[in-house]
Amino acid sequence: MIVLDLGGVLVASDAVMTAVAERLGVSRPALEAVYYGPREAYDLGGADLAYWTAVGAALGATISDGDAAELTAIDATKWADLPAESAEFLAALGDRRTAVLSNAPAHLARTVRTATWSQRFETLVFSAEVGLVKPDPAIYAAADRAYGTTPGECTFFDDKPVNVEAARAHGWDAHVWTGPADALARL
Structure with missing residues:
Protein backbone atom coordinates (compact mmCIF):
# COMPACT_ATOMS: atom_id res chain seq x y z
CA MET A 1 0.00 0.00 0.00
CA ALA A 80 -8.48 19.76 -2.28
CA ASP A 81 -7.35 21.23 -5.63
CA LEU A 82 -4.97 18.59 -7.02
CA PRO A 83 -2.22 20.11 -9.17
CA ALA A 84 -1.34 18.61 -12.56
CA GLU A 85 2.03 17.35 -11.28
CA SER A 86 0.28 15.30 -8.60
CA ALA A 87 -2.27 13.96 -11.08
CA GLU A 88 0.60 12.83 -13.30
CA PHE A 89 2.32 11.19 -10.32
CA LEU A 90 -0.87 9.32 -9.39
CA ALA A 91 -1.29 8.18 -12.99
CA ALA A 92 2.31 6.90 -12.97
CA LEU A 93 1.45 4.70 -9.98
CA GLY A 94 -0.84 2.70 -12.23
CA ASP A 95 -2.95 0.14 -10.43
CA ARG A 96 -0.89 0.10 -7.23
CA ARG A 97 -2.93 0.24 -4.04
CA THR A 98 -2.96 3.78 -2.65
CA ALA A 99 -4.25 5.51 0.46
CA VAL A 100 -4.12 8.91 2.12
CA LEU A 101 -3.11 9.70 5.70
CA SER A 102 -3.48 13.39 6.46
CA ASN A 103 -3.81 15.76 9.36
CA ALA A 104 -6.91 17.61 8.22
CA PRO A 105 -9.98 19.24 9.77
CA ALA A 106 -13.42 17.74 9.17
CA HIS A 107 -14.52 20.19 6.47
CA LEU A 108 -11.37 19.58 4.46
CA ALA A 109 -11.80 15.81 4.81
CA ARG A 110 -15.35 16.07 3.45
CA THR A 111 -14.23 18.29 0.58
CA VAL A 112 -11.42 15.94 -0.44
CA ARG A 113 -13.75 12.94 -0.31
CA THR A 114 -16.02 14.63 -2.88
CA ALA A 115 -13.13 15.52 -5.22
CA THR A 116 -13.06 13.31 -8.30
CA TRP A 117 -9.34 12.59 -7.94
CA SER A 118 -9.78 11.13 -4.44
CA GLN A 119 -11.78 8.21 -5.84
CA ARG A 120 -8.48 6.75 -7.03
CA PHE A 121 -7.52 6.06 -3.41
CA GLU A 122 -8.62 2.86 -1.75
CA THR A 123 -8.90 4.50 1.68
CA LEU A 124 -8.57 8.03 3.02
CA VAL A 125 -7.77 8.55 6.70
CA PHE A 126 -8.06 12.06 8.11
CA SER A 127 -7.05 13.12 11.61
CA ALA A 128 -10.33 14.84 12.44
CA GLU A 129 -12.24 11.66 11.68
CA VAL A 130 -10.10 9.42 13.90
CA GLY A 131 -9.33 11.96 16.64
CA LEU A 132 -5.56 11.52 16.27
CA VAL A 133 -2.86 13.57 14.54
CA LYS A 134 0.50 12.68 13.10
CA PRO A 135 3.03 12.03 14.59
CA ASP A 136 1.01 10.31 17.35
CA PRO A 137 1.95 6.61 17.01
CA ALA A 138 -1.72 5.63 17.40
CA ILE A 139 -2.69 7.24 14.09
CA TYR A 140 -0.47 4.85 12.13
CA ALA A 141 -2.10 1.87 13.86
CA ALA A 142 -5.54 3.35 13.13
CA ALA A 143 -4.53 3.78 9.49
CA ASP A 144 -3.39 0.15 9.28
CA ARG A 145 -6.79 -0.94 10.61
CA ALA A 146 -8.58 1.24 8.06
CA TYR A 147 -6.37 0.02 5.21
CA GLY A 148 -6.50 -3.63 6.28
CA THR A 149 -2.69 -3.72 6.30
CA THR A 150 0.15 -4.63 8.60
CA PRO A 151 2.97 -2.11 9.10
CA GLY A 152 5.33 -3.92 6.75
CA GLU A 153 2.87 -3.50 3.87
CA CYS A 154 2.90 0.32 3.79
CA THR A 155 5.24 2.73 2.03
CA PHE A 156 4.57 6.26 3.26
CA PHE A 157 5.51 9.70 1.96
CA ASP A 158 5.17 12.84 4.09
CA ASP A 159 6.80 16.24 3.92
CA LYS A 160 7.49 16.41 7.66
CA PRO A 161 10.47 14.40 8.96
CA VAL A 162 8.85 13.96 12.40
CA ASN A 163 5.88 12.19 10.76
CA VAL A 164 8.22 10.01 8.71
CA GLU A 165 10.17 9.01 11.82
CA ALA A 166 6.97 8.11 13.68
CA ALA A 167 5.81 6.01 10.71
CA ARG A 168 9.16 4.23 10.63
CA ALA A 169 8.90 3.54 14.36
CA HIS A 170 5.50 1.97 13.63
CA GLY A 171 7.11 -0.28 11.03
CA TRP A 172 6.22 1.49 7.81
CA ASP A 173 8.73 2.05 5.03
CA ALA A 174 8.59 5.85 5.26
CA HIS A 175 10.29 8.65 3.31
CA VAL A 176 10.42 12.43 3.37
CA TRP A 177 8.69 13.72 0.26
CA THR A 178 11.04 15.52 -2.10
CA GLY A 179 8.91 15.18 -5.21
CA PRO A 180 7.29 12.72 -7.58
CA ALA A 181 10.49 11.63 -9.35
CA ASP A 182 12.18 10.61 -6.09
CA ALA A 183 9.04 8.83 -4.87
CA LEU A 184 8.72 6.85 -8.10
CA ALA A 185 12.39 5.90 -7.92
CA ARG A 186 11.91 4.65 -4.32
CA LEU A 187 8.90 2.61 -5.34
Missing part, protein backbone atom coordinates in the same frame (compact mmCIF):
# COMPACT_ATOMS: atom_id res chain seq x y z
CA ILE A 2 1.39 3.40 -0.96
CA VAL A 3 0.29 5.96 1.63
CA LEU A 4 0.49 9.66 0.82
CA ASP A 5 0.08 12.78 2.91
CA LEU A 6 -2.15 15.50 1.46
CA GLY A 7 -0.63 18.88 2.37
CA GLY A 8 2.96 19.24 1.23
CA VAL A 9 2.85 16.01 -0.78
CA LEU A 10 -0.21 15.87 -3.03
CA VAL A 11 -1.00 19.58 -2.67
CA ALA A 12 1.53 22.35 -1.97
CA SER A 13 0.52 25.12 0.40
CA ASP A 14 1.15 27.99 -2.07
CA ALA A 15 -2.37 28.42 -3.43
CA VAL A 16 -3.91 27.90 0.02
CA MET A 17 -1.76 30.50 1.72
CA THR A 18 -2.20 33.02 -1.08
CA ALA A 19 -6.00 32.71 -1.16
CA VAL A 20 -6.46 32.79 2.62
CA ALA A 21 -4.05 35.72 3.03
CA GLU A 22 -5.91 37.66 0.34
CA ARG A 23 -9.25 37.00 2.04
CA LEU A 24 -7.88 38.15 5.39
CA GLY A 25 -6.19 41.18 3.82
CA VAL A 26 -2.77 40.27 5.20
CA SER A 27 0.55 39.34 3.68
CA ARG A 28 1.29 35.73 3.04
CA PRO A 29 4.29 35.75 5.45
CA ALA A 30 2.05 37.19 8.18
CA LEU A 31 -0.50 34.41 7.63
CA GLU A 32 2.14 31.68 7.46
CA ALA A 33 3.52 32.85 10.82
CA VAL A 34 0.19 32.08 12.55
CA TYR A 35 -1.65 29.56 10.35
CA TYR A 36 -0.19 26.38 11.80
CA GLY A 37 -0.07 27.36 15.49
CA PRO A 38 -3.70 26.47 16.31
CA ARG A 39 -3.98 23.90 13.51
CA GLU A 40 -3.47 20.76 15.62
CA ALA A 41 -6.67 21.34 17.60
CA TYR A 42 -8.48 22.00 14.31
CA ASP A 43 -7.03 18.87 12.74
CA LEU A 44 -8.25 16.89 15.76
CA GLY A 45 -11.82 17.90 14.97
CA GLY A 46 -11.98 21.39 16.48
CA ALA A 47 -14.61 23.85 15.33
CA ASP A 48 -14.06 25.99 12.25
CA LEU A 49 -14.96 29.18 14.12
CA ALA A 50 -12.53 28.42 16.97
CA TYR A 51 -9.67 27.88 14.53
CA TRP A 52 -10.28 30.98 12.43
CA THR A 53 -10.90 33.11 15.52
CA ALA A 54 -7.47 32.04 16.82
CA VAL A 55 -5.82 32.82 13.48
CA GLY A 56 -7.61 36.18 13.32
CA ALA A 57 -6.64 37.07 16.89
CA ALA A 58 -2.99 36.35 16.12
CA LEU A 59 -3.29 38.73 13.16
CA GLY A 60 -5.19 41.37 15.13
CA ALA A 61 -8.44 40.71 13.23
CA THR A 62 -11.92 39.89 14.44
CA ILE A 63 -13.48 36.89 12.71
CA SER A 64 -17.27 36.62 12.44
CA ASP A 65 -19.25 33.42 11.87
CA GLY A 66 -19.59 34.41 8.20
CA ASP A 67 -15.86 35.09 7.90
CA ALA A 68 -15.08 31.68 9.41
CA ALA A 69 -17.46 29.93 7.01
CA GLU A 70 -15.91 31.68 4.03
CA LEU A 71 -12.34 31.00 5.20
CA THR A 72 -13.19 27.36 5.85
CA ALA A 73 -14.53 26.99 2.32
CA ILE A 74 -11.48 28.68 0.77
CA ASP A 75 -9.08 26.60 2.87
CA ALA A 76 -10.78 23.29 2.08
CA THR A 77 -11.26 24.03 -1.62
CA LYS A 78 -7.64 25.05 -2.14
CA TRP A 79 -6.25 22.06 -0.19
